[in-house]
Amino acid sequence: MIPAPFEYDAPTTLEEAIGLLQKYGDEAKILSGGHSLIPMMKLRFASPERLIDINGIAGLSHISEENGTVKIGALVREVEAEHSDLLKKHFPIFEDVTHLIADPQVRNMGTLGGNLAHGDAANDHPAVMIALGATVIATGPDGERAIPIDEFFYGFYMTALQHGEILTEIQIPVPPAGTSSAYHKLERKVGDYATAGVAVQLTLDANGVCTAAGIGLTNVNPVPLRAARSEAALIGKTLTTETIAEAAKYASEDCSPSSDLRGSEEYKRDMVAVLVKRMIKKASERILI
Amino acid sequence: MKEITITVNGTAHTLQVENRLLLVHFIREVLNLTGTHIGCDTSSCGACTILLNGKSVKSCTVLAVQANGKEIQTVEGLAPEGSLHPLQEGFKENHGLHCGFCTPGMMMRASELLQNNPNPTEDEIRWGISGNLCRCTGYNNIVKAIQYAGAKIRGEELPSTEPEFV
Structure with missing residues (x-):
């Protein structure tokens, strides 16, 4: 199975990627891990005219803790979340969930950001992020916007991400002792x-x-x-x-x-x-x- | 079309490819490296598993353009011509294959597994190859083959390759 033809861009900065999204609008799709999008394209359930591959953008692969918040870059792979000591320390749920997502090869590619931005109620991270009270950071032409997880999912494959916005980070409050x-x-x-x-x-x-x-x-x-x-x-x-x-x-x-x-x-x-x-x-x- | 450079088994290839060309087709049809198989074509079976910058991935679900500037290892690159990688020896000695269709993908996946964890438990091996389907062997001899390769890589005494009769 071969996807329908499309244009392909591999921007190296967020600004460039947002510019492309603004220019091409609904014709363009963000390519992250690609393990939801590419199967859909091969089955011709999706035929975007343009893919914007964000994998070459630096600064989206961090897992860090700052002022009581754990920050997870959108390009963090499932396998990285599976083995993160910081996530293990605060949120044992990540070991549970990553183990159950697809298989090791898919977890080498699939990203946490993509798992949420796909907007599929069958994906596993949405429920996890709801339980943890996460906030999704969307970056667009006007800068960053924080979206509480309860306001992120709209419908079947629909999220609160607006025209020109990219999901760039997930923020989770560090929970209290106990x-x-x-x-x-x-x-x-x-x-x-x-x-x-x-x-x-x-x-x-x-x-x-x-x-x-x-x-x-x-x-x-x-x-x-x-x-x-x-x-x-x-x-x-x-x-x-x-x-x-x-x-x-x-x-x-x-x-x-x-x-x-x-x-x-x-x-x-x-x-x-x-x-x-x-x-x-x-x-x-x-x-x- | 896009010009890409991919290093495959140590050799750099610079070529014009169609954006929608899948990595597995690039490997099999452009480079004629047919050791990487296409099984389900839906990222379920793992027959097309290769290493992309050292990580095992299913090449039916990666675009060739995504591998631009990266290194790929296929089953042809596991061992130098005329020799066997410990995994290849393990599969041979333990009858880890029947029809052989899943074998290249199994070995590429196992090679990353052993790279990350040179002494995996049986449970870790079984979870480790959970993205690879074999419809012949019942997996037992595949697990033994990977255990054999692990022992060989660690330089330990090799486990028995005598078949078990139940």
Whole structure:
């Protein structure tokens, strides 16, 4: 399978890339890791007239901590996130999620920025970023703009990125002590999209009372979903079996999965409930360790 | 069309290519290096795995223009002519292939795996080749072949290559 013909640019600065995006508008697509876009182009689901390859732009591959915020450059590869000591220290969820994304070769190419900018509710990082309360930095002709993750996903392959903007960085607040996180997705085979996936970050105080909770759901809704009622059900409570069951029930009710080859709607709702319970337990056990 | 320079197995090639030319077609059809196979053509099977600047990637899902200025290693570049790389020896000694279609991709993936982790556990090997499909062997002999290559690279005593009868 061969993509339809296209023009190709490989700018070496962000300014140049933004200029090209402004000039060519919807005709152009950003090429990052390419492991969502190129398969779509080969299948002719996508036929952009121009690719703007941003891989040669310096300064988009950092993972750093600054003033209580972890900053992840848009071109950080999945494999780099998988092995980052800084991410491991604050967010054990990254080891969970990167291990479950595609396979080692794809993780050598795929980027965190691309995983979000693709705007696919089947991708895994959207739910993780919802759980972690991330902010997406978009850089455009007028400079940088911070977009809270809850305002980033609009619809099927649609995000808040505007004409001429490139996703350049992901910022995640360093959580307080007593916080941990976990992710799991049910998949039919290695590298599959999730039948259902759940990301959880929890903060517990010294008495075991939950003071903060973030829960994101993968591939069970038209857009990546924050399980807001589930989060509210945990806050101010100790994590008893009943509390956890209530949070799981809300998530299974509030998502909107479609029946497909991966399972029926009913099955997926059940799996959301199971995974919410398990990830709350896993994240809270990591806090106690 | 774009002029690109790609170093393949140590030799630089400067050529005009169509933007949409896939790296695997560049390797197989432009350079006639047919050791890299096309299996699924959808980045699932790993038969087209090559090393791009030392990282294993699926060349069916990379454009040739993306490899401009970079170094590629294919299975033809694993060992000098007339000799075998420890992985090739491992696959031979352990019957790590039946039809052989997945073998080049398996070996290129395993070469990066052993580069990063010269002494992987069986679990690490199985996860490490999770992006490569084999429809003949049941994987056991592939895992043994990679263990054999690891031991050889580490300079340790080689594991038995006697087949196991269950």
